[in-house]
Amino acid sequence: MLVTGIEILEKAHKEGYAVGAFNTSNLEITQAIVEAAEETRSPVIIQVSEGGLKYAGIEAISAIVRTLAEKATVPIALHLDHGTDFNTIMKCLRNGWTSVMIDASKFPLEENIQRTRKIVEIAHSMGVSVEAEIGKIGGTEDHITVDEREASMTDPEEALRFAKETGVDYLAIAIGTAHGPYKGEPKLDFERLKRIKELLNMPLVLHGASGVPEEAIKKAVSLGINKINIDTDVRQAFTARLRRLLEEDKEVYDPRKILGPCKEAMKEVIKQKMILFGSSLKA
Ligand SMILES: O=C(COP(=O)(O)O)N(O)CCCCOP(=O)(O)O
Numbered sequence: 001m002l003v004t005g006i007e008i009l010e011k012a013h014k015e016g017y018a019v020g021a022f023n024t025s026n027l028e029i030t031q032a033i034v035e036a037a038e039e040t041r042s043p044v045i046i047q048v049s050e051g052g053l054k055y056a057g058i059e060a061i062s063a064i065v066r067t068l069a070e071k072a073t074v075p076i077a078l079h080l081d082h083g084t085d086f087n088t089i090m091k092c093l094r095n096g097w098t099s100v101m102i103d104a105s106k107f108p109l110e111e112n113i114q115r116t117r118k119i120v121e122i123a124h125s126m127g128v129s130v131e132a133e134i135g136k137i138g139g140t141e142d143h144i145t146v147d148e149r150e151a152s153m154t155d156p157e158e159a160l161r162f163a164k165e166t167g168v169d170y171l172a173i174a175i176g177t178a179h180g181p182y183k184g185e186p187k188l189d190f191e192r193l194k195r196i197k198e199l200l201n202m203p204l205v206l207h208g209a210s211g212v213p214e215e216a217i218k219k220a221v222s223l224g225i226n227k228i229n230i231d232t233d234v235r236q237a238f239t240a241r242l243r244r245l246l247e248e249d250k251e252v253y254d255p256r257k258i259l260g261p262c263k264e265a266m267k268e269v270i271k272q273k274m275i276l277f278g279s280s281l282k283a
């Protein structure tokens with residue numbers, strides 16, 4: 001069933017587990033996420049980035065996700081990932097999204113608070129939950145120095161003020177992860193996470209979780225992460241299966257015979273994540 005993000009994440013926060021938030025931009029990825037959630041009995045957040053909306057068209061991808069989510073027997077939220085454009089966020093709200101992220105983290109704190117509060121007021125008036133970001137979660141391609149990385153991490157006291165002044169439902173924090181594949185091993189600042197959770201006592205979001213070792217994920221969940229964003233690992237599962245399939249079968253030409261196995265490969269990766277995050281059997 002289609003539910004709001006806070007319905008899923010409030011329970012995860014109270015019971016101390018995390019829920020996967022997986023990006024989609026087409027039918028097969030959406031099917032892989034929903035089937036993985038059904039087979040592991042997990043709640044799940046299906047999210048679309050602004051790039052994904054451009055690729056699929058907001059009406060089409062909204063119809064695919066909402067149709068599959070409403071038929072599913074596990075709770076599913078439809079979430080806008082990294083919403084930066086006001087009109088795009090409003091379009092998602094008009095298209096039945098049940099959760100939106102306003103990512104104003106590139107602005108100074110005061111402006112991030114103003115922009116976030118505005119979206120919270122509108123979304124809450126429509127019964128939709130809101131995620132925001134404080135601190136900067138870059139991409140692994142960003143060439144930043146160690147001090148810059150340190151400076152980009154979330155300041156716990158600022159996070160407390162941000163949460164209080166915006167009314168946001170769940171907060172994306174920067175504790176050392178980055179979008180995209182990692183070159184070395186990411187080092188998460190667990191002390192910082194622990195402090196933020198103690199101060200805020202609300203659902204917290206980890207971006208850039210693909211490529212983070214399982215032990216670090218488990219520790220982050222034990223310290224209070226409740227929503228975990230995964231995109232790169234699913235993309236890589238799709239592409240690895242595709243390459244192998246075309247290598248092994250030079251004759252195949254039916255997209256269903258190509259996309260079908262790729263969907264299965266993505267589903268297996270997603271199921272493993274759901275079990276790792278502790279969301280299996282929580283639906
Ligand atoms: O935090 C994450 C995922 O992080 P990951 O890369 O570690 O999986 N996300 O928020 C997903 C980012 C998706 C970006 O999509 P576009 O390419 O369409 O802009």
Ligand code: NA
Pocket residue numbers: 178179180181182208209210211212232
């Ligand atoms: Na990553």
Ligand SMILES: [Zn+2]
Pocket residue numbers: 082137179207208229
């Ligand atoms: Zn992200």
